[in-house]
Amino acid sequence: MKQIGSKTVTMFPLFLRLAVAAQLVGALLSPPPAVAQSIETAARQAIIVDFASGAVLMEKNADELMVPSSMSKLMTVYMVFDKLKTGAWKPNDRLPVSETVWRKHVKSGGSLMFLPVNSTATVEDLLKGVVIQSGNDACSVLAEAYSGSEEAFGEEATRRSRELGLTRSIFKNASGWPEPDHMMTARDLSVLSRRLIADFPEYYPLFSQTDFVFNGIKQGNRNPLLYSTPGADGLKTGHTAAAGYGLAASLKRGNRRIIMVLNGLSSMKERAEEARRLAEWAFREWETYPLFKAGDIVVPDAEVWLGEAETVQLAARGNLEVTMTRKARAEMKVTTVHTGPIPAPIKAGDEIGKVVVTAPGMAPMEMALVATGDVQKLGFVARISTALSRIIWGQPKR
Template identity: 80%
Template sequence: MISKILHRSTVAAVIAVALGLGQPVLAQTIETAAKQAVIIDFASGAVLMEKNADELMVPSSMSKLMTVYMVFDKLKSGAWKPGDRLPVSETAWKKHYKSGGSLMFLPINSTASVDELLKGVVIQSGNDACSVLAEAHSGSEEAFAEEETRKSRQLGLTKSVFKNASGWPEPGHVMTARDLSVLARHLIGDFPDYYPLFSQMEFTFNGIKQGNRNPLLYNTPGADGLKTGHTEEAGYGLTASIKRGARRIIIVLNGMSSMKERGEEAQRLAEWAFREWETYPLFKAGEVVVPDAEVWLGEAETVALAAKGDLEVSMQRRNRLDMKVSTVFTGPLPAPIKAGAELGKIVVTAPGMAPVEMPLVAVGNVEKLGFGGRVSAAIRRIIWGAKK
C-alpha cells in the first residue's frame, strides 16, 4: 500500500522506523469447536482470531446485551433513575411464565426498580425482566425491538436484527459474533460507571437467589463480563470480557455442545490470547510524529504533523521485531494549512496482520504567502530546486 502511494505521488515523504529485520512470519492460528467465534483486543479493536464471525446466527440470551445497552443509555441521559419503579404488565408476565425460559420471577401486576430489573437481566438472565424494561422504554416489546435494531446500526452492528428484548427464539432474530464483540466493546467503553454490574456474582429477588451464569467469573483471572446464551437451535454461547493489567480482550463463542465445553473453550482461548498476543502503544493523540514537513508557498517553511488519535497495535509477540512504522504524505504541503487538517497517515505493518493506519494532522495554521512572496518562492524553486 505504501509503495502504491509513492508511485502515485509527485513527491512523497516517507519515514520508516524498522524495529527489526527478518523473514515474514505467518500468524499463528488456533482452532475452536465453536461454530462462530471472534476474539478482539479491546483497546485497538484488532481481531486476534475469528471463525465464521460474520455468519448470521441465533444469539439466544446474548442478545440481552442490546437491551442492557438501551437501558444504560436511558440512565446515562438522566431519563431514568436506578430507583424508578416499572410496572409488570399482564402481557409481560404471560409471555414468559409458561415458556420454560429463564426468569427473574416477577409477580404479575407488581413493580420493580430499574436497578433490580437490570440485575435480573444481567445476573439472572430473566426474560420477564427484559419484557418489562422494553415496555417501559418503548410502549411495547415489538416497538422496542425495532428501536434496538436502529440503534444497533448506529453502534456499528451491521447485520443484527432484533425481534424481542430477551433473545427468545423468534424467526428473524439474528446477530453475528462480530456484532456481539462490537456491542460488548461499546458497553464497556460507553458506560464505565455501569459496566461493573456484569461481574456481580449473584442476586436475590422475590426470595429466590440466582448466581451469575458466566462460567469465567468463577475460574478465569480478570474475567468481569458479559453474558451467556443457550437455545436448542443455537447451542451454548458466551460473550466474555477478560482484563489483565492494562490489556482487555473480548471473546464471543456460539454453537458449543454443552455448558462444560463452553466454559473450557472460552478459558482455553483466553489463555492463548493473553499468552501469544500483546498490544503495543505507539503514539498518543496529538503527539508530533513529523516535526518539519515542508510547506509550499506558506508563511512558514515547515509544519509539524501529529497523530490524530491514540495509536495502539495488537500483534503476536513473535512478530514484534518485524513491525515497521511509516509516515506517508505528499510534500511539499501546499499552503494555506489549517490546524487539524488531515495531511497524511501513519502506517503500521507486521507479518500476519493487516496494515493499521492513523491520520496525520497539522499541528498549527500556515497562511499562504502574498503574491510577491509566492513569486519569489517560485523563482527560488526554479533556480535552486526542491528544498533538500
C-alpha cells in the same frame, strides 16, 4: 523500539508526483491481509477483539447470522443503561409486571426472575434479573415500559443497533427467546460488548456480580469465567437448542482487555473450557503496544511549498495503539506518508498525511497526521522567486 520510516511524494515534477501518488493510493486501498489464525476452536462462530485497539485476534464465521439466545439481552441492557444515564429513568423507578408478560413466560421453560403477576419491580432489580439471572420476564417488563410492547421494543432495538455500529443484527424481542429472524453476528456482539463497557463504565460492574436474590429465590450468574478465570469481569451467556451454548465475555489483565464471543458449543462444560483456553491464548500470544499519543510530533520538518515558513511539524491526530503477536513485534514497520512539499497556506489541524503501521499477520493500521501550526502563503513576488528557484536549482531560494 519502533522504527519510523518516511515516504514523501514530491510535488515536482508533476508526472512523477502523480505516478507515485497513484502507487501509494493503490497500496493503501487494497484489501488488508487476513488476521493470522494460529488457533482453532470448536465454536461454530467466534471472534476475539482487543478492547483498546479493536484489533481482531481471531475469528471464525464472525459475520454469519446466528441465533444469539440470551446474549442478545445485552442490547436490552444497553438501552436501559442509556435511560439511566440520561436521567429518563431512575434505578428506584418501579415498573409494572403485566399479565401479558407473566402469561408469556410463566410456563415457557425459559430462564426467569420469577416476577409475580400484577406486581412491580425497580429498574435496578430488573437489570440484576436480566444480567445475573438471565430473566426473560425481566426483559419483557423493561421492554413494555420502554416501548409499550415487546414487538415495538424489538423494532427500536434494531434501529438503535445500527447507530451503535451493529450492521446485521435484527431484534424481535428483548430477551433472545427463539423467534424467526431474531438474529445477530458474533462481530455485532463484540461491537455491542465494547460499547457497553466504554459508554457505561459506571454501570458495567453489575456484570461481575455473581448472585442475586429476588422473591426469595437466589440465582447465580451463569458466566463460568467469573468463577475460574483471572480478569473475567462480565457480559452474558446464552443457550437454545438451535444456537448451542454461547458466551460474550470480557477479561481484563493489567492494562489489557479482550472481548470474546463464542457460539454453537455443545455443552456448558465445553463452553467454559473453550472460553478459558482461548482467553489464555489471547493474553499469552498477543500484546498491545502504544506508539503515539495525540499531539506527539511524528514529522518534525515537513517541507512547505511557497510558504512563509520553510517547514511545518506534523503531529498525531489521536492515540495510536497496535495489537499484534509478540513474535510479529520484531518485524513491525512504522512509516509516514505525505505529499510534499506541502503547499501553503496551511492551517493548524489540517490533515497532511498519515502514519502506516505494518507487521506480519496484521492488517495495516493508519492514523492521520495534522499540521501543528499555521503557515501563510508567501507574497506574489516571493512566490515567483521561490518557484523559479525550485525549477532552475531544484530547491527554494529565500
